[in-house]
Amino acid sequence: MEKGSADEREMxxxxxxxxAIIASSADAVVSKDLNGFIKSWNPAAxxxxxxxxxxxIGKHISIIFPENKLPEEDEIxxxxxxxxxxxxxxxxxxRKNGELIQVMLTIAPIKDVDGTIIGVSKIARNITELQLAxxxxxxxxxxxxxxxxxxxxxxxxxxxxxxNKGAEHIFGYKAEEIVGKHITVIIPPYRISExxxxxxxxxxxxxxxxxxxxxxxxxxxxxDLSITxxxxxxxxxxxxxxxxxxxxxxxxxxxxxxxxxVNAELRRLNNYKDEFISLASHELNTPLTSLKVYLQILAQNxxxxxxxSLMVTKALTLIEKLARLIKDLLDVSKIESGKLQLExxxxxxxxxxxxxxxxxxxxxxxxxxxxxxxxxxxxVNADYDRIEQVFxxxxxxxxxxxxxxxxxxxKIYADEHHFYCEVCDFGIGVPADQMHQLFTRFFxxxxxxxxxxxxxxxLYLCQQIIDRHQGRIxxxxxxxxxxxxxxxxPLATVNR
Numbered sequence: 116m117e118k119g120s121a122d123e124r125e126m127x128x129x130x131x132x133x134x135a136i137i138a139s140s141a142d143a144v145v146s147k148d149l150n151g152f153i154k155s156w157n158p159a160a161x162x163x164x165x166x167x168x169x170x171x172i173g174k175h176i177s178i179i180f181p182e183n184k185l186p187e188e189d190e191i192x193x194x195x196x197x198x199x200x201x202x203x204x205x206x207x208x209x210r211k212n213g214e215l216i217q218v219m220l221t222i223a224p225i226k227d228v229d230g231t232i233i234g235v236s237k238i239a240r241n242i243t244e245l246q247l248a249x250x251x252x253x254x255x256x257x258x259x260x261x262x263x264x265x266x267x268x269x270x271x272x273x274x275x276x277x278x279n280k281g282a283e284h285i286f287g288y289k290a291e292e293i294v295g296k297h298i299t300v301i302i303p304p305y306r307i308s309e310x311x312x313x314x315x316x317x318x319x320x321x322x323x324x325x326x327x328x329x330x331x332x333x334x335x336x337x338x339d340l341s342i343t344x345x346x347x348x349x350x351x352x353x354x355x356x357x358x359x360x361x362x363x364x365x366x367x368x369x370x371x372x373x374x375x376x377v378n379a380e381l382r383r384l385n386n387y388k389d390e391f392i393s394l395a396s397h398e399l400n401t402p403l404t405s406l407k408v409y410l411q412i413l414a415q416n417x418x419x420x421x422x423x424s425l426m427v428t429k430a431l432t433l434i435e436k437l438a439r440l441i442k443d444l445l446d447v448s449k450i451e452s453g454k455l456q457l458e459x460x461x462x463x464x465x466x467x468x469x470x471x472x473x474x475x476x477x478x479x480x481x482x483x484x485x486x487x488x489x490x491x492x493x494x495v496n497a498d499y500d501r502i503e504q505v506f507x508x509x510x511x512x513x514x515x516x517x518x519x520x521x522x523x524x525x526k527i528y529a530d531e532h533h534f535y536c537e538v539c540d541f542g543i544g545v546p547a548d549q550m551h552q553l554f555t556r557f558f559x560x561x562x563x564x565x566x567x568x569x570x571x572x573x574l575y576l577c578q579q580i581i582d583r584h585q586g587r588i589x590x591x592x593x594x595x596x597x598x599x600x601x602x603x604x605p606l607a608t609v610n611r
Contacts (some may be wrong), residue, residue, distance in 0.1 A: 126226060143239040143573065145512040150598045151176045151188055155235060156478060163218075163241050165211030179208045181215060195224045195235050208239070218244045265340075271318060276356065285340075285363050287333030301330045303337060308468060317346050317357045328363065339368040406434060457498040457583060461607050464495045464502065464534055465527060471506045472525055479514050482523045489528040494607040501580045502604075507598050508573045509538045517542025517597065533586075534604045542598040545590075553590060556579040 137144045143160035147153050156171040157521055163178050171178070177185060184207055194201055201222040203431060208218050218239045225234035259266045265282035269275050278290040286293075286301055292298065299307060316323055323344040329337050340361045347356040410431050417423035465488060476484040493551075495502075513523045520541040527536045543551060556575040574588075581588050583606055592598035 119282060120322055129557070132506060140238075141235075141240075143241075145176075145237045145239065146234055147237070148234045149192065149232070149348075150406060151192070152485065160239070163210075163216070163239065164208070170211075175392035181198060191222055192235070193220060196232060197234065198224055200224070207302070217246045238533045265273060265299075265359070265363075267359045267361070268356055269298050269359070269508070270356050271314060273314065282361070284401075285332075285338070287363065292491065301332075303329060303331055306330075313344055316558075317344060317447045318345055318354060320354060322346070322364070327592070330361070331596050338363055362469075383466045386442055410434065410514070449487070455579070455583070457501060459496050459498055461494050461496050463492050463497055464604070465493050467499065467503055468525070468527055468536055471510065475507065475510045475514070479523075481521070482514060482517070483521060485524045486522070487526040490534075493527075493529050493534045495534055495604050496582050498580075502584070505577045505580055506536065508577050509602070512573060513538050513542070516540060522588075529606065532606060534606055536602045537599055538601075539597065539599045544594040544596050544598055545592040546594050550590070554588070 120531075137155075137157045140157060140159050143163045144155070144157045144162050145153060146155040149397065153171050153174055153176055155174050156166070158168075160171070161167055166178065168176075177188065180188065187206060200221065204220040204222065206218060206220065207215050219242045220240075221238045222234050224232045225236050227233050241566045259279045262281045263284070265285045266279045267282050268273060268277040268279075268387075275294050278288070278294050283289055288301075288404055299310060302310060303551060306329060313323060313326075322444065323342070326342045326344070330340050332338060341364045342362075343360045345358050346354045349355050360576050410427055414424065414427045414431070417427055468488075472484060480526070508585055510525070517523065518541040522541065524535065524539040526539070527534070550577060554574050554577075556572060578588050581602060582603070587603045589601040589603065590598060
């Protein structure tokens with residue numbers, strides 16, 4: 116009896132130990148009979164599958180099977196009934212809330228004292244996160260392997276630990292040749308100090324982005340690179356190394372250098388151009404001034420001869436036109452070189468417009484000018500001559516581009532902050548598809564008759580002048596119906 120009691124106590128103790136191990140296991144430990152009905156269900160099974168022990172025991176094991184995995188149960192029972200154990204079986208099971216999880220199973224037969232198989236034991240480990248991590252790592256590995264950029268990792272001591280195909284292509288070293296070598300094998304001697312600076316920043320947890328430098332290929336050739344370097348951390352957040360992504364920018368650097376050389380040459384040519392235009396303007400203006408004086412004297416002496424007087428008047432008009440063209444070209448050159456100076460002063464812009472309209476209407480015999488103004492005194496702080504140049508240009512254009520019309524309208528008004536001047540013609544207008552080019556330097560509308568002479572710089576100059584006064588030029592136009600140009604300038608003061 117004593118011996119029997121000792122054996123019973125030992126069996127009970129073993130049972131207690133076994134139950135304690137099963138209860139504390141992080142894996143689900145489940146048993147079922149040969150018909151698939153659950154007999155035991157440990158706490159880990161409850162955590163993993165969501166069913167409590169009371170909910171699970173007595174139910175068929177299929178409660179944790181997705182529908183497409185139900186055939187597995189017959190296959191598993193067939194293996195178990197043959198006395199075999201199923202190790203590391205990867206499959207999918209279903210939680211109480213319907214969520215699918217990936218599990219790794221070990222399934223073994225349960226035998227009685229006579230060795231007869233009476234049930235099945237199952238240990239299930241939730242490997243969903245592990246599988247996701249593996250899939251993520253596989254995807255990252257594929258991306259790294261397929262990248263055209265060099266992707267390299269190294270220790271904090273600078274020894275290379277990984278080297279992708281992009282690095283092989285850029286530097287010429289195979290992975291087996293360089294993994295384990297120090298990163299300085301690809302650093303030119305005069306740039307070795309960069310490595311200490313980089314490692315210092317990495318140790319401090321700092322990321323280095325788009326650092327442009329030079330490195331060495333296997334054949335000794337230097338290449339230009341843009342490098343991004345990041346710390347590599349372990350699961351505890353400790354920095355254990357550095358990852359480096361290097362992009363070959365040799366062609367980009369060469370292109371930029373070539374572009375800089377081209378720009379330098381353009382600047383040099385522009386300087387020559389500015390000097391030439393300045394010189395040419397001076398040299399052309401001198402004889403034009405003399406010629407204008409001679410023609411004015413000649414006009415006085417031919418006043419009684421109508422035919423000669425008309426020819427002299429036309430010659431003077433052409434000289435004025437040529438002088439304006441020379442001035443406009445010089446202005447364009449000054450604008451492009453940033454040398455256009457404004458002499459700002461406060462003046463009544465209404466009087467300026469009055470004078471321009473009076474002068475332009477007196478010389479234009481074809482059009483009737485309709486001039487409307489709702490203000491008398493509007494003060495602006497501007498360059499008088501330049502603003503006058505703008506209004507003369509706009510009204511001249513209105514006259515020139517409306518040869519078959521009989522009127523031109525000018526309207527001025529102001530609000531609390533701005534002065535407005537509208538110049539309206541009823542001429543040829545501007546095609547809709549060319550409106551966006553209207554203020555472009557040297558732009559000439561397509562399809563214009565040869566009688567509409569000009570260099571296409573007047574509106575460009577107008578916009579540049581108004582822009583420099585913090586104003587705007589607005590335009591509305593319709594082909595064969597005419598155009599309206601509106602100048603908007605900020606006010607100094609307004610007195611109505």
